[in-house]
Amino acid sequence: MRRRLTLLVAATTCLVLIAFLVPLALLVRQVAEDRAVSRAHGVVQTIVPLIGTEPDRLELAVEGQPLPVSVFPPAGEVIGEEARRTPAVTLAAARRESFAVATDEGREIVVPVVSAGGVYVVRTVVPDEELNRGVTRSWLVLAGLGAALVLLGLVVADRLARNLVAPIADLSAVSHRLARAELSARAAPAGPREIREVATALNHLAGRIQDLLREEREQVADLSHRLRTPLTALRLEAESLRDPAEADRIAAAADGVQRAVTAVIEQARRRGGERRSCDAAAVVRDRVAFWSVLAEDTDRRVRRELPPGPLPVPIPADELAAALDALLGNVFAHTPDGTAFGVTLAPRPGGGAVLTVDDDGPGFPPDALRRGASGSGSTGLGLDIARRAAEAAGGALHAGAAPGGGASVRIELGVNALPPG
Template identity: 30%
Template sequence: MLAIVALEVPLGINVVDRIRSDANAQALSQAQSTAAAANDSIEPPQLANLDELVKTNAATSKGRVMIFSAEGLTLADSSGPGRSGADYSTRPEVKAAISGDVVQIERHSSTVDRDMLATAVPVVHFGKTVGAVRITQGTAVITDSVNRAVVGLIAIGLLVLLLGSGAGWIIANQLSRPMRRLEKTAERVYLGDLNARAAIEGPREQRALAVALNNMLDRLIGMFNSQREFVADASHQLRTPLQSLRIQMDEIAYANKSPEVESEVAKANAAITRINSTIDQLLFLSRLRDRKVVATRVDLPQYAEAVVARWLPNAAAEGIDITVKGAPPWGRRYGMCSQEDLDRVIDALVENSVAYSNGKGPIEIGAVAGGIEITDRGPGLEVGEEERVFDRFARGSAGRDRPEGTGLGLAIAKEIMEIWNGSVELTNRTDGITGARALVLVSGGVRDDEDHDLRDDGELGDNVS
């Protein structure tokens, strides 16, 4: 842009000067040719010839042509013969011309109220000045020519700018395309697709970056595979001795019927059950993003009713009422998710509510805008625990004295919902009642009266994120 301005400004000044110079030279040439043609017709005055001469040259010059005697009296005027005899000797350009000088000036004419270019030359016959010729032209013609030239230069500049911008965009796009592809590869990796690989292309620095990224991904996949294999091997190796330990505990209980032994055996079996549950959940976490899962359209209000029906016996065993919240005002809503995954998430949250309600109820489950809400009347959360409870093996302040649980349920729930582009959050109730509120938002929730193109089902492959 600056280069175009730097080029256009001096070029424009030069063009304007050239147009004005050409106009002045043309007017002077016409005045001199008229003077040369009139030198034989002034002394004695041949008015008919002079009238014809000024009319012809006025048409050519597109101005007013006048011929004067040596005294400055009008002999012929292209504006009409009635002006003959008028005295113009006091006009500066006429006075200078009959004195033998060539004059060209721009001045404002009060008669026609516009700026004029006046060109006056002497008429010389055998070396003697016998009269003068004056041609007056409106400068509007010159100004129009200047304006057209300036507009043309601006148009050319804009065209050059447009073409240059287009060419620059094309070149920049060609140069940045490999970088954008590398950026998209990095985004896929960020979203969990470790099978993505960057194309080795572009400048040397970018090729080196792509190679480094691919090498890093290869190492990460190797580490994750080793981790999965370790978890699988560890779970297999642990299950066998744990099963043997359970059998031994049962044999001890069978051999010794004392209440004390039976109580200790029951505690040991409960611990073995928790260890097995922890192993199962760790194994599930290690394989969470490698599953093939099917997305279905979930009717959220109906799903909330099904959850209540499923958990009613467990809640009743703890002396807790579990109910369905009233239908929301907007009617039915749907979400796209694997129902098996949604069951695991909701069950983990309801299990927490049942465990921490301490017999207080009710627990309410209902559909909200795009998700499921669960509220209880337990102790709730301490300030700052809202995010920490989703960490692996983390426990809230209310659960630190409880031996049950693996500390993985909420961590798994959060990761599952992230895979489905949803979310899960756990906060204190805001309606003035002590207790916790869990909110699970499901991706793709829509009103049942909206026209949306929802698939009946869909499958997500190796990378479900």
């Protein structure tokens, strides 16, 4: 933008200068010609009074002039500069009129003088050098003046453009910082009034976003207090069971709910842009072991392909576990008992990992991939949770049909730059 404004001012300045300097240059040349012709007329006028009155002084007056002057008498030899009788001389003697004509030698000026002895014609020629004397120097001065004005205009335009563009660049930098979740970024109101208003509006928007996020975090934090009582009651009910195994299972489920709620609260209170990593192989192995117990109870066969060693990915362990739990929960919720499913974790070319969950069920219902949509009465947020986790890790989620039928969801997790935490 700064360059465009400078070029616009330069183009406008050049057009204005051309509109003024070209006519002025032509006027300078015309003035130089008129001055030379006027000087030649002055020379001729000093000779005219001597014709017919002082013939002795005429020849001396003709020879002492700065321009070549010839006097053509009615009869006899030419007085002064030797020259042939040109058509202009003949025409002037016949019409008895003074005029000037352009020739190859320059500007020819003829003046007829009527005397008792007949019509004399005084002729002089103004060379082209005399007609254009000083014109080149004047044009160079005008060109230099024009160039100086253009440079001055460019300097002023660049200064104004910089004062205009700098606040816009600051607004752009602040907006990018806000996009990176640096909500403390603020723009300094500067520049024209309109840009200052935009900066003020952007600062107000950033403050409003901070307020909304603060309110959301507090609401999420209140969730732990609201769930504390029912979780406590659930643990008491589990302790009252006669079967110790059943009691331990229900207590473990209650602890899992408590951990999930705590993870949600920690995630909401985590500062923007602050990312952690984990060992995807360990997390997936742990969650598959947990769901395998439920799979045995519902006669489901579990296929698993997990790497033997660690596989770091740029996502917290609780978020990856929540994403995998959401996908496996969908398998148990939307496929009949006895439906087999598989979990595959493999390294991603270039870094990261690819997590795939597929099943042998009926596949995805229509609109199942749209957030909040579900064909079986659920919240419809399971796939969206997995999608957001994949995007937060620099990857993406792909859902479709499995090669052998059923549903298949593939999560790509980006390159990890942090040690597992």
